[in-house]
Amino acid sequence: MKVTVTTRHIKDPRISDKIKAYALKKTKRIERYAGSEKDPSELRFILSSEKFRDKAEITLSSGNIKATSSVESNDMYAAIDDVVDTIVKQLKKQNEKQTKEKRRIGAKSKEGIAEFLDSEKNELENLTIHKLPQKPMSIEEASLQLKVSDANFVAFRNSENDMMNVIYISRRGQKILIEP
Numbered sequence: 001m002k003v004t005v006t007t008r009h010i011k012d013p014r015i016s017d018k019i020k021a022y023a024l025k026k027t028k029r030i031e032r033y034a035g036s037e038k039d040p041s042e043l044r045f046i047l048s049s050e051k052f053r054d055k056a057e058i059t060l061s062s063g064n065i066k067a068t069s070s071v072e073s074n075d076m077y078a079a080i081d082d083v084v085d086t087i088v089k090q091l092k093k094q095n096e097k098q099t100k101e102k103r104r105i106g107a108k109s110k111e112g113i114a115e116f117l118d119s120e121k122n123e124l125e126n127l128t129i130h131k132l133p134q135k136p137m138s139i140e141e142a143s144l145q146l147k148v149s150d151a152n153f154v155a156f157r158n159s160e161n162d163m164m165n166v167i168y169i170s171r172r173g174q175k176i177l178i179e180p
Helices: 013-034 076-125 139-148
Strands: 002-008 041-050 053-062 065-073 153-157 164-169 175-178
Touching: 002 013, 013 041, 013 053, 013 076, 041 076, 053 076, 065 076, 139 153, 139 164, 139 175
Parallel strands: 002 041
Antiparallel strands: 041 053, 053 065, 153 164, 164 175
């Protein structure tokens, strides 16, 4: 996170340096909520003093997050604390919005799964069932059955090994036998 601290109208450089150090110390609190590791971000402090009023302003831009805050006080340290608190509140609020949106999308996807399962149940209710013949067939009998029927395949129990087999006609017109 790129941090810029600007002081205005503060005459004593020692006080200016102390205030800048304090502001930099407070940026760690903001970095927790800004998510600066994902997006390049910039944080600007503008600290100014006029007679008995001390003013602290913060501008934060981090990816799609933009936040600003300004506070006037009699004490510069209190102004910095207040402005950091308001920025943190704004960032928390934006993060909560994002998580709520993600949860809402997750709930919609769960509803979509439930609708899909309901449609599957409806398709199973409309399912027609064809029973296989009880007696086992030889491969030749199944081939003849395939010729006689208008289906593309015949499932049968093989009389030689008493296993379930399928014979079908491929796209090229060849008969293919599937054995387990």
